[in-house]
Amino acid sequence: MCLAVPGRVLDIEERDGTRMATVDFGGVVKEVCLEYLPDLQVGEYAIVHVGFALQRLDEESARQTLELFAELGLLQEEFGDPWEVAAAEAAGSEPVEEVRNQ
Amino acid sequence: MKYIDEFQDPELARRLLDDIHATVTRPWALMEVCGGQTHSIIRHGIDQLLPEQVELIHGPGCPVCVTPLEVIDKALEIASRPEVIFCSFGDMLRVPGTGRDLFQVRGEGGDVRVVYSPLDALRIAQQNPDREVVFFGIGFETTAPPNAMTVHQARKLGIPNFSMLVSHVRVPPAIEAIMSSPSCRVQGFLAAGHVCSVMGMGEYPELAERFRVPIVVTGFEPLDILEGVRRTVRQLERGEHTVDNAYARAVRAEGNPAARAMLEDVFEVTDRAWRGIGVIPQSGWRLAPKYRAYDAEHRFSVDGIRTQEPAECRSGEVLQGLLKPHECEAFGTLCTPRTPLGATMVSSEGACAAYYLYRRLDMPATKAQEATPVV
Ligand code: SF4
Numbered sequence: 436m437c438l439a440v441p442g443r444v445l446d447i448e449e450r451d452g453t454r455m456a457t458v459d460f461g462g463v464v465k466e467v468c469l470e471y472l473p474d475l476q477v478g479e480y481a482i483v484h485v486g487f488a489l490q491r492l493d494e495e496s497a498r499q500t501l502e503l504f505a506e507l508g509l510l511q512e513e514f515g516d517p518w519e520v521a522a523a524e525a526a527g528s529e530p531v532e533e534v535r536n537q
Numbered sequence: 538m539k540y541i542d543e544f545q546d547p548e549l550a551r552r553l554l555d556d557i558h559a560t561v562t563r564p565w566a567l568m569e570v571c572g573g574q575t576h577s578i579i580r581h582g583i584d585q586l587l588p589e590q591v592e593l594i595h596g597p598g599c600p601v602c603v604t605p606l607e608v609i610d611k612a613l614e615i616a617s618r619p620e621v622i623f624c625s626f627g628d629m630l631r632v633p634g635t636g637r638d639l640f641q642v643r644g645e646g647g648d649v650r651v652v653y654s655p656l657d658a659l660r661i662a663q664q665n666p667d668r669e670v671v672f673f674g675i676g677f678e679t680t681a682p683p684n685a686m687t688v689h690q691a692r693k694l695g696i697p698n699f700s701m702l703v704s705h706v707r708v709p710p711a712i713e714a715i716m717s718s719p720s721c722r723v724q725g726f727l728a729a730g731h732v733c734s735v736m737g738m739g740e741y742p743e744l745a746e747r748f749r750v751p752i753v754v755t756g757f758e759p760l761d762i763l764e765g766v767r768r769t770v771r772q773l774e775r776g777e778h779t780v781d782n783a784y785a786r787a788v789r790a791e792g793n794p795a796a797r798a799m800l801e802d803v804f805e806v807t808d809r810a811w812r813g814i815g816v817i818p819q820s821g822w823r824l825a826p827k828y829r830a831y832d833a834e835h836r837f838s839v840d841g842i843r844t845q846e847p848a849e850c851r852s853g854e855v856l857q858g859l860l861k862p863h864e865c866e867a868f869g870t871l872c873t874p875r876t877p878l879g880a881t882m883v884s885s886e887g888a889c890a891a892y893y894l895y896r897r898l899d900m901p902a903t904k905a906q907e908a909t910p911v912v
Contacts, residue, residue: 486654
């Protein structure tokens with residue numbers, strides 16, 4: 436939950452008097468509120484946390500972060516189905532995470 | 538340097554590490570505040586790549602872990618009511634309250650829903666005017682502004698059946714509490730990058746000065762952490778204690794002014810209990826009086842809840858950096874992600890979970906064996 440993921444703005448519209456955007460997070464598309472970054476434009480990147488754009492990011496850093504998150508399975512953690520995870524944990528199979536042997 | 542090839546830019550990682558190794562002349566203890574940083578550190582074995590003299594102590598920066606048991610129990614109580622749709626972020630589902638968790642409440646028939654954003658909960662309230670929709674508003678300074686905006690919207694749009702169970706926490710008072718403790722060993726802080734994206738760096742110079750402790754704003758990717766460590770160690774070796782920004786691509790000195798203004802409008806600072814730690818003065822937010830109508834604690838009377846922490850759980854010490862997770866007797870035996878005793882074992886950002894998942898071998902061999910997750 437604390438993770439903030441960089442995403443790219445696909446389009447912007449007003450809804451209920453609020454500036455909202457469709458944002459692409461490396462393939463996962465979500466609705467994002469732009470009220471805290473009102474001058475963000477289509478094509479720009481921002482750090483998004485729980486559906487809110489919080490700070491601009493340049494394209495290069497955004498790309499690198501997204502790649503890393505995908506590699507670490509963090510995007511799955513953020514956008515995957517939490518019920519499945521909770522059910523798996525309760526049922527006894529551990530959350531599927533790679534285990535590092537040392 | 539076993540893992541260094543896995544870094545995004547192994548060459549840069551090596552240079553940063555070489556520089557740290559060349560700079561250090563004596564032992565230093567640094568605390569990373571954010572749970573995301575803790576996971577990154579353990580996952581990439583960063584603590585093992587650093588010189589032996591540099592110790593990383595894990596801090597209390599996991600909102601799921603520090604949400605007090607009493608608030609979890611209130612959430613469980615509210616979520617059990619037939620008229621309520623209880624909305625939460627997914628990582629609260631398995632956090633143990635006294636005797637059960639939200640996942641179990643749902644199994645018993647409670648209408649518990651997972652949302653990605655607090656605005657999703659507001660939409661659910663609009664779509665279900667005959668139900669009470671309650672959102673579980675927890676988190677640090679990064680999560681508080683989205684939640685604040687949602688309450689603000691609820692009032693603006695006149696949505697009467699929405700309320701929020703608020704348990705927000707603030708980082709600077711936690712740093713102050715940690716530094717004020719007589720058993721504190723922390724000599725430098727890696728401050729949480731995304732918290733500063735919102736709040737800026739204005740709250741830190743006074744703390745750095747008062748406790749003569751360097752505070753370096755740090756991201757949570759492996760290279761960011763190495764850079765944060767490098768800058769903190771450099772300051773310590775020179776006897777400096779300033780606030781430095783090693784995460785400039787996402788943090789500006791003033792933070793996000795619009796978000797800060799909304800925080801000030803919707804919330805007011807209050808004392809807050811931290812799970813396992815106790816009350817830290819001025820360390821949290823609650824809804825300001827003009828938003829009281831949207832306060833779930835006000836709407837549903839949930840006082841008089843009796844909480845009980847498992848006696849074995851030492852997460853309070855873990856959260857304050859006084860104990861490493863594997864030093865807890867219950868670690869990997871009584872307490873696993875499947876049978877968590879404390880929130881630090883449940884949360885994806887919790888220190889106990891990080892040690893468990895990445896099976897750290899700085900624990901006794903037999904315990905490591907027991908702690909091996911069945912995949
Ligand atoms: S290992 Fe489990 S019981 Fe021990 S401190 Fe961590 S959460 Fe608590």
